[in-house]
Amino acid sequence: MGEEQWCLAVPRREAEGRRRRLLEEGFLDRRFHPRPEGDAILFPVTEEIPGAVRCEFETVPERIELPRHELVGGIAIMQENDPAGAERLLASRPSLETVLFPETAVEGEYRTRRFSVLAGVPTTRTRVTEYGHSFDVDLSLAYFSARLSTERQRVLGAMEEGERVLDMFAGVGPFAITLAGKAGLVVAADLNPTAVHLLIENIALNRAGNVIPVLADAAHLPRLGFPPFDRVVMNLPLAAPEFLPAAAALCRDGGTIHLYALQEQEGEYLPLIREVTDGEVAERQVRTYSPGRWHAVYDIVVEK
Ligand SMILES: C[S@@+](CC[C@H](N)C(=O)[O-])C[C@H]1O[C@@H](n2cnc3c(N)ncnc32)[C@H](O)[C@@H]1O
Numbered sequence: 480m481g482e483e484q485w486c487l488a489v490p491r492r493e494a495e496g497r498r499r500r501l502l503e504e505g506f507l508d509r510r511f512h513p514r515p516e517g518d519a520i521l522f523p524v525t526e527e528i529p530g531a532v533r534c535e536f537e538t539v540p541e542r543i544e545l546p547r548h549e550l551v552g553g554i555a556i557m558q559e560n561d562p563a564g565a566e567r568l569l570a571s572r573p574s575l576e577t578v579l580f581p582e583t584a585v586e587g588e589y590r591t592r593r594f595s596v597l598a599g600v601p602t603t604r605t606r607v608t609e610y611g612h613s614f615d616v617d618l619s620l621a622y623f624s625a626r627l628s629t630e631r632q633r634v635l636g637a638m639e640e641g642e643r644v645l646d647m648f649a650g651v652g653p654f655a656i657t658l659a660g661k662a663g664l665v666v667a668a669d670l671n672p673t674a675v676h677l678l679i680e681n682i683a684l685n686r687a688g689n690v691i692p693v694l695a696d697a698a699h700l701p702r703l704g705f706p707p708f709d710r711v712v713m714n715l716p717l718a719a720p721e722f723l724p725a726a727a728a729l730c731r732d733g734g735t736i737h738l739y740a741l742q743e744q745e746g747e748y749l750p751l752i753r754e755v756t757d758g759e760v761a762e763r764q765v766r767t768y769s770p771g772r773w774h775a776v777y778d779i780v781v782e783k
Pocket of ligand 1: 652670674696
């Protein structure tokens with residue numbers, strides 16, 4: 480639908496110069512797009528200037544500036560405490576239910592954050608879909624990051640059918656349930672009871688009957704008598720290196736450990752890795768964390 484408006488017909492060859500002058504003089508009406516008509520361009524103008532006639536223009540849709548945010552299922556996490564921006568964000572995406580602002584950094588043993596609700600339904604719970612899997616998450620009670628989805632697919636791609644996998648820091652299960660697609664068996668452990676609760680729900684949700692949830696401190700896993708694993712995932716970037724001896728004890732000769740670590744120097748954890756095995760090590764950057772710090776993954780082949 481158009482709107483009737485004052486406009487100026489300018490021959491095409493003069494259009495660019497005239498457009499600039501209209502802009503400088505403040506006569507160009509920016510609510511509308513200029514449009515061609517025959518050999519002329521019709522410029523919408525703000526008032527009845529000499530030569531102006533009435534014509535119809537399509538209105539330019541208003542450009543809405545959206546605040547920076549990260550999407551996790553139906554929740555948007557904003558980086559600024561801006562309730563008006565949160566309302567705009569909520570209105571811009573029908574799939575969004577809630578806009579949150581993190582009141583704290585990721586903290587504590589359970590790696591969780593406290594949030595305040597900026598807009599929408601007051602909840603920190605949502606369902607995330609990732610490569611055909613669904614994960615119920617509660618962002619204030621158990622860790623979840625959608626940013627590792629590509630990494631989970633990379634590890635899945637490196638696996639052989641039927642492997643025995645251990646996820647030492649499983650959270651709500653995104654690694655464990657993704658890898659279960661190829662694995663014979665996945666043992667998924669976490670220290671946080673709410674994370675394990677959600678992990679159990681997610682096992683059911685994805686019918687991943689080959690995932691065994693375990694509520695345990697990873698340090699105790701070597702004492703539980705599991706036969707050696709083909710692959711061990713260690714996704715606790717701030718502290719996983721401490722658990723490397725336990726992981727090496729649980730991994731078979733020739734098996735692989737994926738060690739995620741937060742570091743400031745390339746090869747920072749190589750000396751520690753060399754204390755547990757002489758096997759092949761490949762190091763990659765997963766994502767940046769802060770200036771000068773990044774999440775790295777070490778793929779370690781265990782030689783015993
Ligand atoms: C960074 S999160 C990773 C969760 C999951 N792998 C993911 O990608 O969403 C680390 C998890 O390790 C758990 N955790 C911390 N210390 C632990 C320990 N000593 N033993 C077992 N789990 C632990 C936390 O509760 C948290 O869920």
